Amino acid sequence: MPPSGRIPEATVARLPLYLQALVQASEQGTSTLSSEALAQASGVNSAKVRKDLSQLGSYGTRGVGYRVDELIGEISEVLGLTRDRPVVIVGIGNLGRALASYAGFTRRGFSLAALIDADPSKIGTEVGGRTVESLDDLASIVAERHVSIAVLATPAAAAQAVADALVDAGINAILNFAPVHVTVPGRVPVRTVDLSTELQILSFYEQLHGGRLGPTAG
Amino acid sequence: MPPSGRIPEATVARLPLYLQALVQASEQGTSTLSSEALAQASGVNSAKVRKDLSQLGSYGTRGVGYRVDELIGEISEVLGLTRDRPVVIVGIGNLGRALASYAGFTRRGFSLAALIDADPSKIGTEVGGRTVESLDDLASIVAERHVSIAVLATPAAAAQAVADALVDAGINAILNFAPVHVTVPGRVPVRTVDLSTELQILSFYEQLHGGRLGPTAG
DNA sequence: TGCTGTGAAACCCTTCACAGCC
DNA sequence: GGCTGTGAAGGGTTTCACAGCA
Structure with a gap:
């Protein structure tokens, strides 16, 4: 206990x-x-x-x-991993596809409830054995499949609008891969993961410690 | 100043x-x-x-x-973004491919110096207009192209061995996407980004705040 | 003997509140 | 008047060091 x-x-x-x-x-x-x-x-x-x-x-x-x-x-x-946690991925671009195919995803408590995109040319296509569904159906998908967590993998320009839609649909937590800050009500936790941000932080420490001139010298 | x-x-x-x-x-x-x-x-x-x-x-x-x-x-x-920072991506699976194609990558100081994999069937193939090169050539690639930062996108099982190879080759910083802790010398900064980890953290906060029973109730 | 569990000290980070300058 | 820059206070986190139990 x-x-x-x-x-x-x-x-x-x-x-x-x-x-x-x-x-x-x-x-x-x-x-x-x-x-x-x-x-x-x-x-x-x-x-x-x-x-x-x-x-x-x-x-x-x-x-x-x-x-x-x-x-x-x-x-x-x-x-909270003992209950099943259905997750949706919104934004099926390069990153969204990679995340959807990520095997370790469904292990340890999470399951993939839906892949969602706004682009009509993507809707209906198959990704990792799943059919991409429409952003228009977000609310019903979230409600019917008891989704509580969303992965946001849209372009930066769309992220805030999609985040708003997610909150309206009843999502309780967002993992944001878009390189932009999204504003949501305080009750909804957001974690943002961004490649550029991480590289920039590394860049700072690399220039401090590293400072090497190339391994050819010496 | x-x-x-x-x-x-x-x-x-x-x-x-x-x-x-x-x-x-x-x-x-x-x-x-x-x-x-x-x-x-x-x-x-x-x-x-x-x-x-x-x-x-x-x-x-x-x-x-x-x-x-x-x-x-x-x-x-x-x-340290005013100098060009060549980056290599090691491990060209789903995630590696997505990162390689990520447009925002080359903006703000970073450039893609090489895509590297150990799998012979991948070497020589094109990803995002670039040819995948062999892990065997890592040292010369790093030296000749002045690479200081590496993105590690291999499976978990291979991550530590590849990290060792990266350090030997002269890499000064590692961005690790493999879901495992990698041990490197103290002078080499590592940042680990893992989907499962992030989802699990969100899961904790979601179950505290959220606690909703589904939007159909009410 | 060996390793956990934990008060206490040290450190770092955040927040407050306002002096100082444009 | 408005907003920055910053001492001082407050809160949280890490580290130390050791008591306590198997």
Whole structure:
């Protein structure tokens, strides 16, 4: 039983990393993991791992470590992955198609409920064994298939309008891949992932640390 | 002239958002923006905008705001986007192909230096007008084309080995799309972007706020 | 003995509130 | 008058270090 009392944001953001490492360990037949081992596998430090896991109510054994399967179940529960979560992808361009074909998608609690686009020439075509449906039918699709999360993969120019439509249709969370900030009501969490943004952040740190002149020199 | 003295990590992570909003404003002919306007366009609050921008050495005018073009130049400089940054994409699966075709890629300082895969059946094929090259040629490609940043889009199982090869070849920064933690020397910054991770984080917040039973009820 | 769980300290980031300049 | 730049306060996160249990 999770205490479920307020879990810090930073901890929530790391739980999926732990889950990933734990599933991997489980597949390799490991039944127990120390905070240090889990830390190395997920790229954080062990003190953080222990603090984070203690927030969920402490599932470790002193002198031994954490039971892998038990912890997988616990984290899945906290993240809400034990129920099925139907997801729609809106915007079937290059990225939308890639996401639709992504195998790891349907694992761990999520299922693909629909692929949606506004372009009539795309509607009715097949992508990864699924038929692309019309943006006009968004509301009924969301309602009938109990969709709560949407992946927004439209061009930047369309993103805000589509986000508005998603909220109207009853979507509760948005994963935004469009390179633009979208404004939605406060109750709807949005996470934006953008290639350019990430590259620019890396560029900053690369020019600090790196500063190499090319491996030919020397 | 930027003071360039230690810029906080949180600030660095937001500079690309400001840049995005500023470029958008510039395209619409706006020449000046207050911290409040910039804040709304990038989805943060105005105090944060002012603190962040003051780290770069203050380019605003009291009573007026920030000059859009000047600030674009300043942020670009700080992020290291004024030099060309050749990037390689390793792993030309669904996602790699989508990233390769992404138009916004070459804008703002980055250029696509090579597409690389280990699969012989993919090598030599064309993707987005480019020929896929062999992982065996990684070192020479990186050296000759002065590549400093790599995008890792391989399956999870191959990611660590490819990351090792990238570091050996002289890469200084990695953007990792494989759903696994990769270990590299401390001097090489890595940012990992994973669809499952993001969905799981959203899932947590959705089940807190949302809690809807379906829009049909009522 | 070994490793978790956790107070306390240190650090970083955000927010407030207003002095200072245009 | 309006808006930036910034000390100071507040809140959250990380790290330390060790008590406590298997």
